[in-house]
Amino acid sequence: MTEYIYAYDPIIKRRVPHIIVNGWAISMVTGNRFWYGKRRTRK
Amino acid sequence: MTSNLKKTAEPFHKKDYKTEVEKELNENRELNAFMLIHGYIEAYLREWLFVYGKSSKESLKENILDDFDRMSFRNLVIIHSILGNINVKLFDKIQQLNKLRNDLAHELIQIDMNDNKNKKKIGNSARNGISICDEIFNLYKKRLDEKAKSLEK
Numbered sequence: 001m002t003e004y005i006y007a008y009d010p011i012i013k014r015r016v017p018h019i020i021v022n023g024w025a026i027s028m029v030t031g032n033r034f035w036y037g038k039r040r041t042r043k
Numbered sequence: 044m045t046s047n048l049k050k051t052a053e054p055f056h057k058k059d060y061k062t063e064v065e066k067e068l069n070e071n072r073e074l075n076a077f078m079l080i081h082g083y084i085e086a087y088l089r090e091w092l093f094v095y096g097k098s099s100k101e102s103l104k105e106n107i108l109d110d111f112d113r114m115s116f117r118n119l120v121i122i123h124s125i126l127g128n129i130n131v132k133l134f135d136k137i138q139q140l141n142k143l144r145n146d147l148a149h150e151l152i153q154i155d156m157n158d159n160k161n162k163k164k165i166g167n168s169a170r171n172g173i174s175i176c177d178e179i180f181n182l183y184k185k186r187l188d189e190k191a192k193s194l195e196k
Binding site: 002003004005006008011012014017026031036 | 052053054055056058090093094096103105108187188190191194195
């Protein structure tokens with residue numbers, strides 16, 4: 001199942017949806033990525 | 044202060060507008076409930092437009108983003124309609140909700156919130172707002188999933 005988080009995108013200086021791919025959080029707006037880790041967010 | 048509040052990563056599914064709005068309704072805060080759901084609808088419509096776009100990092104200049112933030116709710120709904128993201132029926136429902144929001148925001152001092160008829164009307168509109176928000180969110184989420192497929196490759 002696709003996992004999304006809301007996170008800060010420094011390029012547009014806004015908090016936008018990011019998709020988690022192999023531990024990377026990728027901004028759905030700019031494609032900017034940061035290491036999010038392999039944690040599970042869904043409870 | 045708000046920028047600090049915004050920087051923590053939060054799972055997407057934890058934004059639960061339905062529970063938040065219903066809590067306000069259950070505690071007889073109809074006006075809060077209505078304004079809250081209107082706020083969620085606007086936020087999802089803005090976010091959807093961002094995600095829908097194919098702009099490069101370079102083209103998203105700060106002045107464009109600032110102008111985007113200042114774009115009126117009505118223009119936002121019109122753009123979604125032109126793009127075919129929302130149909131005429133949904134467009135009309137959103138506009139109707141927004142009309143009540145504007146009436147409430149601009150004539151708040153004249154509205155008797157102790158009048159049960161007013162409370163009922165606003166409460167029903169908030170409940171209606173939840174179903175409108177559901178429609179918007181489902182359409183937006185579909186677009187989000189489509190875009191995600193290209194990023195997952």
